[in-house]
Amino acid sequence: QSVLTQPxxxxxxxxxxxxxxxxxxxxxxxxxxxxxxxQFPGTAPKxxxxxxxxxxxxxxxxxxxxxxxxxxxxxxTGLQTGDExxxxxxxxxxxxxxxxxxxxxxxxx
Amino acid sequence: xxxLGQSGAEVKKPGSSVTVSCxxxxxxxxxxxxxxxxxxxxxGLEWMGGVIPMFGAANYAQKFQGxxxxxxxxxxxxxxxxxxxxxxxxxxxxxxxxxxxxYNWSPDVFDVxxxxxxxxxxx
Numbered sequence: 001q002s003v004l005t006q007p008x009x010x011x012x013x014x015x016x017x018x019x020x021x022x023x024x025x026x027x028x029x030x031x032x033x034x035x036x037x038x039q040f041p042g043t044a045p046k047x048x049x050x051x052x053x054x055x056x057x058x059x060x061x062x063x064x065x066x067x068x069x070x071x072x073x074x075x076x077t078g079l080q081t082g083d084e085x086x087x088x089x090x091x092x093x094x095x096x097x098x099x100x101x102x103x104x105x106x107x108x109x
Numbered sequence: 110x111x112x113l114g115q116s117g118a119e120v121k122k123p124g125s126s127v128t129v130s131c132x133x134x135x136x137x138x139x140x141x142x143x144x145x146x147x148x149x150x151x152x153g154l155e156w157m158g159g160v161i162p163m164f165g166a167a168n169y170a171q172k173f174q175g176x177x178x179x180x181x182x183x184x185x186x187x188x189x190x191x192x193x194x195x196x197x198x199x200x201x202x203x204x205x206x207x208x209x210x211x212y213n214w215s216p217d218v219f220d221v222x223x224x225x226x227x228x229x230x231x232x
Contacts, residue, residue, distance in 0.1 A: 002153055035218040037154075044204055044222035045146075045154065056220065088154055092217040097170045098144070098156035 004101035011107040022072040022089035030070040111136035113223035131205030139163040142208040143188040147201040
């Protein structure tokens, strides 16, 4: 059971927009920055978003993040078949641990 | 640009120990947090702990306290994770991951990841 809660799966058509949620609590998302990672099968996670809404260089602006209270959201616009992957949110928890969501498998139909 | 290269796959017996290494190339090694994140087959990400080479000491997830040791060798820019008393549930891919936050014991972001090391625990 993950500390952060994400929907296990989502799907959308190419060109559409998808919103992936990440729910936590006051000890984690509510008081620390959130990061988002993209992972393709058999590969390492890749940083998509850090500090709630900042993109590392090279990440397209189709990917955006936000945070409100104890929840965070990853939005992907203009979906492409290459976006089909697993997405994880993560942050620090005041119990002295990094915590992650269980992951969301995105299918681009 | 920092890159992390990990040691190869391991197959271990229950009750034994495994050591996985992670060598950093490029960038300043000592001032960043290097962490271990594992992923069981078909499961999500799980943080095990991390170390800041300059300080030497590591912090661990409560779940792994007493069973894992993470060390850093500044002379070779290598971070080592030892997991003891292995059980079948430890079968997973083990990733090392760097946090870009200098001198930070409470990382909330990992910007560089190793390729992963598969550890299989089986009798």
